[in-house]
Amino acid sequence: MTVAALLERLDIDARRVAVELNLNVIKKAAYQSAVVGDGDEVEIVNFVGGG
């Protein structure tokens, strides 16, 4: 599954998050091509309130 497909399945707005795949930040332009496979570690972050 691509990163784009994963975000869509999770109902996450791709424009407002950052995705890390096995500790590498995936550029937004690469969401359609980057593939998440079995055993991969994915981090999905967004902005929350902070000081």
Added chain:
Amino acid sequence: MTDLVIAGRTFRSRLIVGTGKYPSHAIMRAAHEASGADMVTVAVRRVDITRKTESLLDYIDQSKIFLLPNTAACYTAADAIRTAHLGREAGMSNWVKLEVIGDEQTLFPDNEGLLEATRVLVKDGFIVLPYTNDDPVMCRKLAEAGAAAVMPLGAPIGSGLGIQNPNNIRIIREQARVPVIVDAGVGTASDAAVAMELGADGVLMNTAIAGATDPVTMARAMRLAVEAGRLAYLSGRIPRKSYASASSPLTGVVGS
């Protein structure tokens, strides 16, 4: 009054505010407006995929307000660097408020980690604004490492104690070749004014506004205090004297 310029970017307001701990997003938005700030800090955290939550960004008008992602709660240079890279991709800007925390109770910075992370992130093309101790030597080292500004603390984060070491802030301002933003420790408007009177180029605060009983009115108070403090600094205050110096003429006094 001149604008605040950091790394070639101009800000109309010298007050930078946070986005955490407000009673609601709507109150945050109103407080931001009352503060006049055109830069706000945000934190980078995992998306909660178990429930759909309102996005903070729906309450920040990014055509007027610049986002400054932080690396809050990072205790190592490596974690801060990783968080900064994620923040850059999420916000599509290379600015970062760099925090490398060294102690849970005081949230004081870890100087060693902070300097290391500053060097790495500057090399990675970031505009780095490090949250640092009120230490002139550390601030000098951070500027030499390429920090675009230095952000010495006035007092521990969220403490509201006010500027604990005004002399250090003054020395930092005198020596620094980059903007000095007093970050953390402000409790009320006079604290912000003191920071500006000492020569700070700006003040960053979160809890003092978000935690006030009326955050929107406090935001306005802070805006006025920062402006008043800046004007007082630019005006050149009178020297302190131990004894009185009459304001009215000493001649022509009735009965003399």
